[in-house]
Amino acid sequence: TxxxxxxxxxxxxxxxxxxxxxxxxxxxxxxxLSISIVCKNFLESLGQRIEKLSNRRIIDIYGEKYSSLEILIQ
Structure with a gap:
């Protein structure tokens, strides 16, 4: 590593x-961090599925706001 x-x-x-x-x-x-962000393709390739919709807003390093689409519960 x-x-x-x-x-x-x-x-x-x-x-x-x-x-x-x-x-x-x-x-x-x-x-x-209170959340981890991964792409949907990555989750699908691991056989994981999205379990519910998210209402969180994410702010990137430039201050732009985005909606989180889905949540995977572990």
Whole structure:
């Protein structure tokens, strides 16, 4: 596992390259997040299904707001 660290205004995001089944992806580790965001194709390839609609709003790093479409309950 390769770990990259970048300091940004006092925050230290940690990125890792990981493999989940056949997918190789980069992830950002952040233990303070209340949600995790993954694409629908990724969930489907893992055999997971969406269980209910979401009413959460997500704000990206540029301040743009988006609606979360669905929720997977673990």
């Amino acid at each position: 390769k770990i990259n660290q970048t300091n940004t205004e006092g925050n230290t995001p940690m990125m890792c390259k990981v493999q989940v089944v056949r997918w190789k992806v980069e992830i950002i580790l952040n233990s303070s």
